[in-house]
Amino acid sequence: MSSIMDVFTALAISCGAFFFVAGTIGLLRFPDVPTRLHALTKADNLGLGLVTLGLLPQVVGALAALKLISVWLFALISGAIVTQLIVRAVR
């Protein structure tokens, strides 16, 4: 059972890493600030969600799992708001 969980963790974290790499490529290749931010927030939030999903089987207890999910939610909220602020500053 635990080996299945380990395989799931490895798969989910690899998918998350792939999305992070995709977001970074978007950051480097897109022409201007709004498109770069679009690539960054979408891909990075999905990547972080997949990494969090992959780490959930490894922690013990519901409280620790809730803490991991709350990390993802905080990153989501601050990413969204900072993106809006940056775009307003650039335009």
Add this chain to the structure above:
Amino acid sequence: MAVAFDIGLIVLLVGIGAWMIVVRDVVVATIIFVVYGLLMAIAWVRLSAVDVALTEAAIGSGIAGMLLLGAAARLKGTDASGTRLSFPMTIVAAVLCAVISASLAAVMLLPTHAAPTLAPLAMQNLDQTGLGNPVAAVLFAYRALDTLLEKVVLLLALVGVWSLAPDRAWGGAPSLDNYVPPSDILAFFAQILPPFGIVFAIYMTWTGATNPGGAFQGGTVLAVMWLLVMMAGIMRAPSIGNAWLRWLLVAGPALFLVVGLAGFFIAAGFLAYPPAYAKALIVVVEIALAISIAATLGLLAAGPPERMQ
């Protein structure tokens, strides 16, 4: 496997540090510094020092990054100021720094006998303090004098920052809208995040007695929430002549000093705790210190007063 991760992290750290030294623009250098601080926090976790990792992420990269970024934004046009060293002198400086690095590295690579350590002593006396976190025991029981003096140093630095106010603004309030013009999105952010931040800060201060955490980390999160609320314009920056603000700043070290002096009467000496009440006293002192640290760090990052209230 872990060694591969360490090597990757170290290459990133040294590479990012070198990039920060070399890059031309000051604002870019400051942003690189914030990234560097977060990577350093991961390095601290690899060294099994989780309290230090929390402190580095909060103070070393969070609030220091905010302070430096604001200053870099204000100094945007002055990149070319000052005369650079001539090329031969730059080479001499590089050679000397390389010599220092090499000698430190040689010391690191010396064969280690059993390293001197105070960990057994710290663990032996841990149950007398009633705490579960040995770093908190060192900070508040074994080396409590260091922590008290560190709080006083923070207050002295704050007085130093305040003394740089122009004469017309003495007694006024620092202005925080240099960072970003107040907008509705920032106001929204400053209304949904601080409740969570305050709960988080209280949790970190409270659990610092048994798990990694403590007054410094919790106080820094409180300071950052306060700064966010002031930057969004929801709360105005208090004027530095405000009496309750000054009482908040002094409350932490004053309580610590009172508890320390009471140690003469109820325990062995200055800053000693009676074993039955040790944990209670330490937790009370930590709570007061967290509030004072929040006020002090927030005002340090806000800067000298710039306008009369």
Add this chain to the structure above:
Amino acid sequence: MTTATLFGLCSSALVGLGLFGLIVDPHPLRKVLAFNLLGSGVFLLFGVIARRGAAAGLGGDPVPQALVITGIVVAFAATALAVALVLRLFAAEADSAVKSETTSAGMKVDGGRS
């Protein structure tokens, strides 16, 4: 090569880099940044010493770790004071530059240049 030794080598490289940046770069804010780099390298050195002192069931010696926490807080206080000084320095220079332009030209300089 243990983790501690690797990070020890890293800290020596960071100390060298920070010192180089402190000497070479003329802009005061860059000097403050390089000073922080130097400081973080020194703190990492302490962390390596703490890690090597792992004993009694702990991952590291708690005394150097507590010293580093104190050091990080005091370094931030020093950085805040340094940044306030740098901002005041540049504000004072800008003020004196405007004053000398006004007096040397004999009439008010128009703001088209800066």
